[in-house]
Amino acid sequence: MERIKTDICIIGAGSGGLSVAAGAAQMGARVVLIEEGEMGGDCLNHGCVPSKALLAASARMPRPSYAEAMAHVRASITAIALHDSQERFEGLGVRVIRARGAFVGPKTVRAGEAEIEARRFVVATGSRPMIPAIEGLAGTPYLTNETIFEQKDQPEHLIVIGAGPIGLELAQAHLRLGCEVRVIEAQTALGREEPELAKIVVDRLLQDGLVIHENTPVAKVGGKAGAIWVETVAGRIEGSHLLVAAGRAPNVQSLGLEAAGITYDPVAGIAVRPDLKTTGHRRVYAIGDVAGRRHFTHLAGYQAGIVVRSAVLGLPARERQDHIPRATFTSPEIAHVGLTEAEARAKFGSDIEVVQVGFDKSDRAVTAGQTEGAIKVIVRKGKPVGAGIVGPEAGELIAMWAMAISAGLGMAAISNTFLPYPTLAEINKRAASAYFGPRLFESRMIKRITRFVQRWLP
DSSP, X not given: OEEEEEEEEEEOOSHHHHHHHHHHHHTTOOEEEEOSSOTTHHHHHTXXXXXXXXXXXXXXXXXXOHHHHHHHHHHHHHHHHGGGOHHHHHHTTOEEEOSOXXXXXXXXXXXXXXXXXXXXXXXXXXXXXOOOOOBTGGGSOOBOTTTGGGOOSOOSEEEEEOOSHHHHHHHHHHHHTTOEEEEEOSSOTTTTSOHHHHHHHHHHHHHTTOEEEOSOOEXXXXXXXXXXXXXXXXXXXXXXXXXXXXXXXXXXXXXXXXXXXXXXXXXXXXXXXXXXXXXTEEEEEEOGGGGTXXXXXXXXXXXXXXXXIIIITOOOOOOOOTTOOEEEOSSSEEEEEEOOHHHHHHHHTTOOEEEEEEGGGOHHHHHHTOOOOEEEEEEETTEEEEEEEEETTHHHHHHHXXXXXXXXXXXXXXXXXXXXXSOTTHHHHHHHHHXXXXXXXXXXXXXXXXXXXXXXXX
């Protein structure tokens, strides 16, 4: 058994783990990185990269080809994998061990034929598809985001359980590629988003031919490959393939967390404090999906920065959550940062204002024929506390509001920003103008001041 002493030991080579490893190693810390599966984690191999590649391929193909679309997915993964490769990280000085890692004590992790004793540990094992307890599912062939990109033959009729971001992105991509697609959702589609903004996305998908059954719990599934059936409260739905996209579950199994005294829950993940140190062990951090926060690659990267400042440089660092944006890359896209209107009213009561502007007010959207969509901003005391956008490039446009909330900027900062004309980004200035407009043009005081100035102005 090889015994290794190091400064930082990381379990998991996904987005968060790789970011910690790269940052710590380049700053001079001794780093051991443990990964049992593929380098790059879920985002590179089964999540963000392949899903966005499939969406892009399905959107630009004049004649849809499932085989060509999947080939583009594989090529995209291969190109980006170089950045996440074992060779690159070993070149940075990281000791990479390709084995399952598990705690065998408060200060020791075993991985393969090695025992690692570290000053600090980081658990970054991510999450996996959550498989709901549906009667018959265990004995029925089904796909998840971890297996659907291995498909070589085009599904004739895809049934999707779950109308969240993963379910709807993959549903729309397959619809564009010529598949018949039905989505079944126990509650409402895109239920975390502003209802009126989510409705714009859902209505567009319905117009394009996607069938969505909302408020329709699944009672039972069955069938065989090529002939699947799903029993719901609304009746039986039949198809050729079944995709389960019903959420994510943290990868906490087989980590030996009990041996290290780390508090965790199989559903909620590892309990962490605002500084991302685990409850029960102050020398162990948990970041990304396994920490039970929102499941975003960019959130794991943000948390990695906090860990590097704390574990490598010894500086105080705490996580914020109010400035983390999210985006779903359907067409139209939908993105959000900060509080929704309902959340803001629950927190601040009536002490908020809401402004909303349609994309038909954007000259660039008009010239492009893409006026479907809107921006909605929640404002408190002159500062945005939340923003939602649905429309073309919403994932890009939300950046201005993420920056404003992160830096504590007011609506005036948006209004005073000069942008090239015509651009979609001007929709953000339109929202700021909609906030200031009534104050300037409907204020009796402003009108009195204007009349006074005009009377005496030379």
